[in-house]
Amino acid sequence: MTIKVGDRIPSVTLKYLGKEGMAEVKTDDLFKGKTVALFAVPGAFTPTCSAKHLPSFTGNAEALKAKGVDQIVCLAVNDPFVMKAWADKSEVSSDTVFMLPDGNATLTKALGLEMDGSGYGLGTRSQRFALVAKDGVVTHLGVEKPGAFEVSSGEAILAAL
Numbered sequence: 001m002t003i004k005v006g007d008r009i010p011s012v013t014l015k016y017l018g019k020e021g022m023a024e025v026k027t028d029d030l031f032k033g034k035t036v037a038l039f040a041v042p043g044a045f046t047p048t049c050s051a052k053h054l055p056s057f058t059g060n061a062e063a064l065k066a067k068g069v070d071q072i073v074c075l076a077v078n079d080p081f082v083m084k085a086w087a088d089k090s091e092v093s094s095d096t097v098f099m100l101p102d103g104n105a106t107l108t109k110a111l112g113l114e115m116d117g118s119g120y121g122l123g124t125r126s127q128r129f130a131l132v133a134k135d136g137v138v139t140h141l142g143v144e145k146p147g148a149f150e151v152s153s154g155e156a157i158l159a160a161l
Contacts, residue, residue: 002112002143009136010110016101017080025100027107031136034070037157038100039130040113043122044078044086048149053128054090054097056154061096064154067161069132072097077114077125079103102126113143130157 003009013026030036039057041049057064057072064072074097076083083101086092092099100107108114108126117125128144130152140160142151150156 003131003138003141005138005141007138009133009138010107012106012110014100014102014107015080016099017084022080028136030071030073030098030100031133033135035068035132035134036071036073037064037069037130037132038073038075039152039154039157040075040108040126040128042076042115042117042125042128044076044082045089048128049076050086050090052149053153054086054092057157058090058092058096058154060154060158063158064161067158069161073100074098075100075102075107075126077102077105077108077123115146128152132157132160 009027009031011028013024015024041053078101080101083099087099102108105114105124113127113129114124115127130142131138132140142156144152
């Protein structure tokens with residue numbers, strides 16, 4: 001079942017590559033007591049994700065924070081090393097956007113927002129979407145139609161706040 005406005009973010013633990021090496025983050029802790037804008041991409045380094053989606057959030061980070069967003073999170077079904085390399089290549093600091101790997105699609109599947117990208121050699125990936133959650137409860141959700149980039153951009157989230 002796909003998550004919807006009013007639902008709580010599922011409780012899962014994911015691994016990421018931090019300053020001290022491999023680390024874990026629990027979604028319960030990530031969303032607790034904060035307003036979080038989370039956007040998901042089908043894959044790091046992919047054309048729309050790199051050229052449009054990620055920049056739409058980095059470019060609007062200050063405006064989003066001015067509207068009450070405490071943290072911006074980029075989710076992708078990629079491993080921690082790929083997400084770190086993408087952040088480095090894109091010059092994204094963790095203070096601006098937390099690049100959250102979902103290597104096994106654990107959170108993506110728990111949200112009900114996975115897609116089958118095997119036709120492109122990608123396997124299970126995330127649909128392109130963005131959500132806002134306040135204290136772990138979804139207050140806004142924009143899921144893109146296949147091939148579209150309209151409702152999940154930084155600008156769309158900014159307009160929804």
